[in-house]
Amino acid sequence: MQNxxxxxxxxxxxxxxxxxxxxxxxxxxTLKINQTxxxxxxxxxxxxxxxxxxxxxxxxxxxxxxxxxxxAEAERMEVSAKAFANRAGAHQRGLAGTLRVTSTExxxxxxxxxxxxxxxxxYPDVKVDLILSDLPLDLAAGEADVAIRAGxxxxxxxxxxxxxADFEFALYCSRDYAARRGLPATLEDLRQHDLIGGExxxxxxxxxxxxxxxxxxxxxxxxxxxMTNLNLAVKAxxxxxxxxxxxxxxxPDLIQVWPPIPDLGASAxxxxxxxxxxxxxxxxxIDFIVPHFATLRRxxxxxxxxxxxxxxxxxxxxxxxx
Numbered sequence: 001m002q003n004x005x006x007x008x009x010x011x012x013x014x015x016x017x018x019x020x021x022x023x024x025x026x027x028x029x030t031l032k033i034n035q036t037x038x039x040x041x042x043x044x045x046x047x048x049x050x051x052x053x054x055x056x057x058x059x060x061x062x063x064x065x066x067x068x069x070x071x072a073e074a075e076r077m078e079v080s081a082k083a084f085a086n087r088a089g090a091h092q093r094g095l096a097g098t099l100r101v102t103s104t105e106x107x108x109x110x111x112x113x114x115x116x117x118x119x120x121x122x123y124p125d126v127k128v129d130l131i132l133s134d135l136p137l138d139l140a141a142g143e144a145d146v147a148i149r150a151g152x153x154x155x156x157x158x159x160x161x162x163x164x165a166d167f168e169f170a171l172y173c174s175r176d177y178a179a180r181r182g183l184p185a186t187l188e189d190l191r192q193h194d195l196i197g198g199e200x201x202x203x204x205x206x207x208x209x210x211x212x213x214x215x216x217x218x219x220x221x222x223x224x225x226x227m228t229n230l231n232l233a234v235k236a237x238x239x240x241x242x243x244x245x246x247x248x249x250x251x252p253d254l255i256q257v258w259p260p261i262p263d264l265g266a267s268a269x270x271x272x273x274x275x276x277x278x279x280x281x282x283x284x285x286i287d288f289i290v291p292h293f294a295t296l297r298r299x300x301x302x303x304x305x306x307x308x309x310x311x312x313x314x315x316x317x318x319x320x321x322x
Contacts, residue, residue: 007048009081014041015053016074019067023060096125099281102137102144103130105228107268110247112148115292119285126281134227139273146282147271148289152206154269160277162286164268164293168245168260169207176237178255178318184240185320187214187258192321194221194239196230206264207242246297249304252311255318268293 017027018038028035042061046053053067063071103112108130116128137143139159154161173183177194184190190211197220198208212218222238224230231248234241240257244266248254270289276282 007045008041011041011045011048012074012077014038015045015067016071016078018042018054018061019063019071019074022062026060097281098127098129099146099285100129100131100144101146101148101285102133102139103148104134104150105132105226106231106244106247107148107150108132109228111293111296112289115289118292119288122288123281123284126284128285134225139271145272145276145279146285148268149271150266150268152264152266154271158274159271160274161269161271162290164270164290165297167266167268169242169264169266170245170248170260171211171240171257172234172243172248172254173240173257174235174237175253175255177239180237182321183255183257183318189321190215190240191218196220196233196239196241197223198225198227198230206266207261210261210264211240211242246300246304249308250300252307255311256308 013031014027017030018024021027021030024035024038024042027038031038042054051066051070052064053070054061055064101112112130119126119128131137131144136147136149139145139147140157148164150167173181173193181193184193195211195215195218197212212220222233224233230241231243233239234243235251235253242261242264243254245256245260248256270286272282272286277286
């Protein structure tokens with residue numbers, strides 16, 4: 001082979017078609033070009049490589065030893081070329097590239113990460129980067145492309161949102177805590193209990209704020225600036241705190257101290273910038289995650305109801321304070 005020899009990709013396609021079909025005529029039919037063009041392409045490739053690739057005869061074209069050796073390499077190049085073309089097409093359709101999605105760790109662990117397997121199967125050229133934070137990133141400033149946010153209401157803005165689900169919150173403690181400290185008979189009895197609060201922006205959560213409004217002047221026995229860690233603190237037995245019922249009811253170690261708090265439910269939304277809502281990879285992600293949340297919610301509610309029924313009988317065994 002001559003150093004630096006170059007060849008046309010169409011010549012390589014002709015080489016593969018002749019090798020597979022056994023003749024220039026069969027290759028011409030496969031490639032939908034005339035036989036003379038196939039023969040010319042094979043000749044051009046042999047000239048560029050400085051090698052004879054086929055032995056021609058009455059029965060057709062048979063690979064030479066060099067042709068046999070190069071066939072596997074040509075097939076690998078064909079696979080790479082097809083992958084290149086497919087990925088370029090995906091970019092043209094807007095279904096390739098990176099999608100930066102921000103959410104809380106709880107929502108990511110519960111719903112988003114498990115959904116990414118199915119999303120990747122549908123859109124293999126879209127890479128989802130998760131940015132986890134309990135505090136919202138600034139989508140308008142481009143800190144992320146899509147956000148999945150939870151709260152009582154969305155801030156008025158130019159962002160575009162679709163609701164994913166509604167959630168109830170209630171006060172919970174662990175079985176260990178209830179065995180040691182009992183359960184409050186009234187909300188005023190919360191004064192006799194260890195209350196778990198948040199630091200930074202977390203103290204402003206409606207459920208946490210409501211709990212401390214019931215016992216003015218109470219000081220948190222434990223605080224955390226992470227919602228995930230706050231939930232774990234309740235499970236560890238450090239005290240009482242408001243937790244989303246959908247998750248807490250699934251946990252056999254958690255006891256509902258007080259029924260769901262009226263008017264303090266929260267919702268989850270998927271949010272993006274107005275100029276990005278029609279970007280195909282953004283639209284594909286939103287159209288995928290909305291029904292996924294709906295299905296997951298129904299599944300978790302059914303599982304939670306069954307677990308809650310099992311836990312209900314055991315609650316009466318814990319002493320009531322007050």
